[in-house]
Amino acid sequence: xxxxxxxxxxxxxxxxxxxxxxxxxxxxxxxxxxxxxxxxxxxxxxxxxxxxxxxxxxxxxxxxxxxxxxxxxxxxxxxxxxxxxxxxxxxxxxxxxxxxxxxxxxxxxxxxxxxxxxxxxxxxxxxxxxxxxxxxxxxxxxxxxxxxxxxxxxxxxxxxxxxxxxxxxxxxxxxxxxxxxxxxxxxxxxxxxxxxxxxxxxxxxxxxxxxxxxxxxxxxxxxxxxxxxxxxxxxxxxxxxxxxxxxxxxxxxxxxxxxxxxxxxxxxxxxxxxxxxxxxxxxxxxxxxxxxxxxxxxxxxxxxxxxxxxxxxxxxxxxxxxxxxxxxxxxxxxxxxxxxxxxxxxxxxxxxxxxxxxxxxxxxxxxxxxxxxxxxxxxxxxxxxxxxxxxxxxxxxxxxxxxxxxxxxxxxxxxxxxxxxxxxxxxxxxxxxxxxxxxxxxxxxxxxxxxxxxxxxxxxxxxxxxxxxxxxxxxxxxxxxxxxxxxxxxxxxxxxxxxxxxxxxxxxxxxxxxxxxxxxxxxxxxxxxxxxxxxxxxxxxxxxxxxxxxxxxxxxxxxxxxxxxxxxxxx
Numbered sequence: 001x002x003x004x005x006x007x008x009x010x011x012x013x014x015x016x017x018x019x020x021x022x023x024x025x026x027x028x029x030x031x032x033x034x035x036x037x038x039x040x041x042x043x044x045x046x047x048x049x050x051x052x053x054x055x056x057x058x059x060x061x062x063x064x065x066x067x068x069x070x071x072x073x074x075x076x077x078x079x080x081x082x083x084x085x086x087x088x089x090x091x092x093x094x095x096x097x098x099x100x101x102x103x104x105x106x107x108x109x110x111x112x113x114x115x116x117x118x119x120x121x122x123x124x125x126x127x128x129x130x131x132x133x134x135x136x137x138x139x140x141x142x143x144x145x146x147x148x149x150x151x152x153x154x155x156x157x158x159x160x161x162x163x164x165x166x167x168x169x170x171x172x173x174x175x176x177x178x179x180x181x182x183x184x185x186x187x188x189x190x191x192x193x194x195x196x197x198x199x200x201x202x203x204x205x206x207x208x209x210x211x212x213x214x215x216x217x218x219x220x221x222x223x224x225x226x227x228x229x230x231x232x233x234x235x236x237x238x239x240x241x242x243x244x245x246x247x248x249x250x251x252x253x254x255x256x257x258x259x260x261x262x263x264x265x266x267x268x269x270x271x272x273x274x275x276x277x278x279x280x281x282x283x284x285x286x287x288x289x290x291x292x293x294x295x296x297x298x299x300x301x302x303x304x305x306x307x308x309x310x311x312x313x314x315x316x317x318x319x320x321x322x323x324x325x326x327x328x329x330x331x332x333x334x335x336x337x338x339x340x341x342x343x344x345x346x347x348x349x350x351x352x353x354x355x356x357x358x359x360x361x362x363x364x365x366x367x368x369x370x371x372x373x374x375x376x377x378x379x380x381x382x383x384x385x386x387x388x389x390x391x392x393x394x395x396x397x398x399x400x401x402x403x404x405x406x407x408x409x410x411x412x413x414x415x416x417x418x419x420x421x422x423x424x425x426x427x428x429x430x431x432x433x434x435x436x437x438x439x440x441x442x443x444x445x446x447x448x449x450x451x452x453x454x455x456x457x458x459x460x461x462x463x464x465x466x467x468x469x470x471x472x473x474x475x476x477x478x479x480x481x482x483x484x485x486x487x488x489x490x491x492x493x494x495x496x497x498x499x500x501x502x503x504x505x506x507x508x509x510x511x512x513x514x515x516x517x518x519x520x521x522x523x524x525x526x527x528x529x530x531x532x533x534x535x536x537x538x539x540x541x542x543x544x545x546x547x548x549x550x551x552x553x554x555x556x557x558x559x560x561x562x563x564x565x566x567x568x569x570x571x
Contacts, residue, residue, distance in 0.1 A: 017117070017121065017127065017130075020131045020134070021113050021114065021117045021131065021134040021135075021138075022110070022113070022114070024113075024134070024138055025109065025110055025113045025138050028138050028144060028405070029147070029148055031405065031409055032144060032148070032405055032410065033148055033408060034146070034148040034149045034408070035283075035413060035452065036149075036452055037150065037151070037451050037452045037454070038149055038151045038364065039067075039151055040098060040101060040149050040150035040151055040451070041098075043070065043071055043097075043101060043150055043151075044074075044097045044098050044101070044150070046062050046064075046071050047074050047075045047097050048094065048097060049062070050062045050071070051075065051078075061257075062075075063245065064261055065197065065258045065260070066196065066198075067152050067195065067196060067261075068195070068238060068242060069194045069195060069238070070152045070155070070196075073155075074097060074100060074101050074150070077103075077104060078096060078097050078100050081100050082096060094454070095454060095460065098150055098454050098455075100150075101151075102148065104150070105146065105147055105148065105149055105150055105153075105155060106147060106148060106154075108155040108157070108158040109143070109147030109148075109154040109158075111161075111162075112143070112147070112154055112158045112161055113134060113137070113138060115158065115162055115165055116134055116137055116161055116371065116374065117130060117134050119165050119168065119371070120134070120374070120375065120378045122165070122168050123168075123213070123335065123339075123375065123378070123382075124378045124379060124381075124382045125382060126382055129378055129382050130378065132381070132393065132394070132397060133377060133378040133381070135397055135401075136374065136377075136393070136396065136397045136400060137374050139400040139401045140280065140281050140370065140400060140404070141279060141280060141281055141282055141283040141403075141404050142280040142281070142366070142367050142370075143157075143370065144404055145283075145363075145408065146364060146367070151364070152195045152196040153196060153364050153367050155195050155196075156192045156195035157192070157199075157367060157368075157370070157371070159188045159189070159192040160199050160368070160371065161371055162184075162185075162188040163184075163185045163186070163189035163192065163206055164185075164206050164371055166184050166185035166188065167185045167206060167207070167209045167210055167223065167227060168209055168210075168213065169181065170182055170185065170223050182226055182227055182230065183230060185230075186227050186230030186231045186233075187230075187234055189203055189206060189207075189227075189231050190231050190234035190235045190238065191234075193235060194235070194238050194239075198350070198353070198358075198365065198368055199368050200235075201346075201349040201350050201353060201368060202346040202349070202368040202372070204345060204346075204349075205343075205345040205346035205372060207224050207227055208224065208342060209342065210223040210224050210227075212338045213335075213342075269355070270355065271295065272354075272360040272361035273351065273354040275288060275291060275316070276354065276359075276361040276362055276365060276366065277366050278315070278316050278319045278320070279361075279363040280363035280364070280366040280367065281319055281400060282318075282319055282399060282403050282404065283403050283404045283407045283408070284315055284403075285312070286514060287311045288361070289514055289516055290307065290308055290311050290312070291308065291312075292519055293516055296516060296518035297518070298516055298517045299517055300508050300515070300525065301509065301511045301515075315399065315403060318396070318399060319396075321392075322392055322393070326376060326377050326380060326389070327340065329380050330376055330379070330380045332383075333380065336376070336380045336383070339375050339376040339380075340376055342372050342376070343369070343372040343373060343375075343376045346368065346369055347372075350366065350368060350369055354366075377393065381393055413453075416445075417449065417453055417456055419445075420445055420446060420449040421456075421458055423446070424449075424458065424464070424542070426541040426542050426546065427499060427541050427542055428464070430499075430539070430541065431499075432495075432496060434465075434491060434495050434496025434497075435491070435497050435498070436487060436496060436497075436498045436499070437464060437465065437466050437467070437499050437547065438466075438467050438468075438469060438484070438487075438498065438499065438500040438501060439466055439467070439468050439469070439501045439503070440469055440470060440501060440504055440509075440513070441468050441469065441470040441515070442468045442470075442471055443472075443514035443515070444466075444513070444514070445514075446466055446501070447468055467487050469484050472519055472520045472523075473519075477520055477522050478522055480523070481531060482563050482564065482566045485559070485560045485561075485563030485564040485566075486564040488550065488560050488564075489560055489561060489564040492552055492557075492560075497549060497550075497552075498549070498550045499548065499549055499550070500532060500537075500547065501545075502542075502544065502546055502547060502548060504529070504532045505532050505533050505548070507529055508525065534559065535550050535551075535559065536550075536551045536555060536556055537549060537550055537551060538551045
């Protein structure tokens with residue numbers, strides 16, 4: 001049977017209505033790249049460990065509580081697309097897996113854009129409002145960055161948006177509320193949780209869509225409770241199957257498996273949450289460092305209020321001014337109040353977790369709120385009389401685009417890579433596959449360079465193995481000396497050499513080193529230099545900000561093995 005004229009016209013109208021969204025997404029991801037790859041290297045390592053039959057521990061899982069199906073999906077698509085990825089990156093499996101995960105995230109990001117456009121069209125009559133909301137969503141810092149990484153967030157959001165859309169469509173009338181649509185919504189919401197568990201926090205808000213948006217009735221209540229039961233069933237089936245596969249049958253083992261998903265991060269608090277929420281929308285570069293230095297009165301690199309305002313305080317203030325404008329104007333309309341209640345229902349558990357449980361300063365923590373925030377903004381902006389909000393929103397989108405694209409543009413990231421390449425130019429020829437390069441903390445740009453730019457020529461050889469002495473906000477900072485010694489002993493036993501950053505022997509940190517004194521009160525900069533100066537060093541490369549080779553002398557070996565044995569006995 002041929003396609004009717006009506007169906008053909010409907011298809012063309014669907015494409016035309018989403019042309020702006022598709023074009024903006026393609027343009028945005030053409031001129032920008034991810035500046036932070038997040039956990040992508042960890043996923044790659046786990047997938048390759050599984051591929052080659054390696055052993056797993058809580059620190060390197062394949063079936064992880066927080067990202068239950070992401071690594072298995074990556075493993076599956078790694079094999080499916082291996083003939084294609086070889087064309088781009090050759091035989092390097094690390095780059096093959098990285099590329100596959102990035103493709104999955106990018107396609108998921110495109111799915112998010114199309115689904116959000118459909119969701120807004122379900123509640124908003126004005127085309128320009130739908131398009132403006134989608135543009136703002138694309139330009140938001142956390143989405144634009146992570147849609148171009150190998151992380152789970154875009155894939156999880158795509159499934160979550162699909163679940164929201166199906167619930168909204170199921171609420172239209174009795175005829176459309178089919179069992180197939182409800183099962184699809186429940187499976188999508190459960191799938192989002194299995195990709196990234198924090199989406200579970202906003203499932204109650206998604207399930208409330210039929211009742212709150214379309215009114216209280218026996219029909220909408222039935223959709224909600226049936227969907228809730230179906231989501232619970234799918235989640236129990238997914239997690240139960242994995243628990244049986246892992247042979248986890250005791251409660252204590254389950255708690256250990258679940259706790260491992262936090263990776264030991266435990267920095268919480270109101271200020272971290274407020275700053276992390278703003279950063280999820282607006283990229284503030286390293287301005288978060290300035291905020292911390294100001295609030296903690298950093299003695300090494302003090303920051304004044306004037307410095308802070310000129311850097312990014314105005315962005316911080318403008319974001320919360322926009323949020324306040326959206327919230328206040330949403331209260332003036334019936335549909336605005338309903339979507340605002342959905343937003344509040346979603347925000348409450350996310351904020352509680354950010355305050356007391358997980359690291360609230362990370363921008364990605366607030367991605368589950370994006371569908372509800374942008375839906376509320378769009379519904380409110382759809383009202384004719386709210387001209388002030390229209391101007392505020394347009395200014396807000398302009399700030400998102402300018403701030404985020406300027407940081408994530410390919411040209412800006414290229415300059416960053418060139419600067420780091422110059423720092424390591426003399427070191428690279430001396431490294432072997434077993435060499436270890438030691439930096440102060442994870443905020444060292446060398447750590448970011450290897451993790452965030454895996455396709456850079458200097459990183460393709462796989463010889464730049466970076467170890468950070470301090471991982472702020474984790475229990476590791478308490479035993480940093482012993483952990484360092486254990487890593488050195490491991491490198492030496494494998495026949496490798498150890499290079500330390502000269503920053504470790506400096507009496508005070510420079511501003512550009514991203515150190516914040518007091519960020520973790522269990523550690524200070526002061527003990528670093530005395531500790532590392534006790535080791536005998538050899539070759540000196542890279543100038544003032546270069547690297548020192550730790551010699552394998554009897555004195556050094558005695559110190560290293562004494563400290564590393566303390567780690568072994570403690571474990």
